[in-house]
Amino acid sequence: MFLDIKQVSIGYSEPLISDINTSLELGEVCLLMGNNGIGKTTLIKSILGQNNLLGGEIFINQKSVKKLNPSEIASQIAIVFSKSEIPENYTVTDLISLGKYIHYPYYFKLNEKDITDVNEIIDKLNLTHFRNKKLTELSDGNLQKVFIGRALAQNSPFIILDEPTTHLDEENKLMILSLIRNLAKNENKLILFSSHDWRLAKEFSDKIWWLKDKNLISGISEEIILNNPELVTPKILDFNHNFHSPDIEAPKLEKEMMFSFLQKNFASDLRNFKLTFKNDKWELKSDDFYDNYHSFPEIKQSLQNLMNTIESD
Structure with a gap:
């Protein structure tokens, strides 16, 4: 191996990284x-x-860096x-x-x-x-x-x-x-x-x-x-405490992206709605409503219209 790192600890007064073994x-x-x-x-x-290393040795082309x-x-x-x-x-x-x-x-x-x-x-x-x-x-x-x-x-x-x-x-x-x-x-x-x-x-x-x-x-x-998996799985922060998510039925990535989108756009209780991702479309349902959408903005507009109708009633 051209670069060989054996039992190395790096840092200053305290190690930042310990026991590195790689090549x-x-x-x-x-x-x-x-x-x-x-x-x-x-x-x-x-x-x-x-x-200076806190421990171990680094070799470059079989020679110690030291x-x-x-x-x-x-x-x-x-x-x-x-x-x-x-x-x-x-x-x-x-x-x-x-x-x-x-x-x-x-x-x-x-x-x-x-x-x-x-x-x-x-x-x-x-x-x-x-x-x-x-x-x-x-x-x-x-x-x-x-x-x-x-x-x-x-x-x-x-x-x-x-x-x-x-x-x-x-x-x-x-x-x-x-x-x-x-x-x-x-x-x-x-x-x-x-x-x-x-x-x-x-x-x-x-x-x-x-x-x-x-x-x-x-x-x-x-x-x-x-x-x-944390390297590729988005970490969605639940930061909007006035938002209550609808039931979202979808693969993990689509589900997390929908939750992220909705909480940034609504400070509402959406628990009476259900969103289902099926055949590359989103189905939006409630007790008296059903429709299909292809994009997040379409869902946002529909939910805003529905929430306005509920508030006016």
Whole structure:
């Protein structure tokens, strides 16, 4: 395994996460998820050798992180942060070229092979037309691709991305997630990325690391989700105490969504009504009423009319 974590506890004076035992191989994509403040950044810094471990050991390519100097770690791991400073007046080519300088002194001039590598990365990321564009003139999606390009220029086998889809619209999120997966499979890179958009991101990951209750739950993405139904089951809060739900007969997801919709729109006692989801339609019934609807707004309008009739009587 390229990344091997054995009996590791991370944190500061007290452990945030204890007894981590997991591993990742080249060519895999792993999604790191968990609530804010639970230890995602601490785990990333521990893998990078920036935080002292409270116990256990982390191995990168069979070498202990404790025994690697910063230059050796940089040769193995590239990192892309979600909040990166944009160098003033830098172009796409300038920023991607910076990835080469982990191998050279700052005053060194890139050789012909380095320049060719940078140009190939620009083409691979579909940034050819932006080669000489200033970073400040790029869209958020293309800017994120440029920072990923800098990581590729570093030519490290392991890339860590911290919230790579933050502030991106849906189209650009899909573009970046597809890019991440293609890099892992086509370039044999190990990719570890954190994301709050895990419902979308899970589709692109081979494995999940889920930080929960001071533990790291790890495994095949689909198995983690199947074994932890709370990841896909919506949590509906009963916050409207003036609302009394009708009887709702429907599959779990449809039932919870209907309850959520009604409590946001009614401060009423709807217990004399029954809603049944059948053949992709909702049946609304009471003692003296029956009708079918296809959409939530139709149900809302009908219930409002019925409640107004009851109040006027």
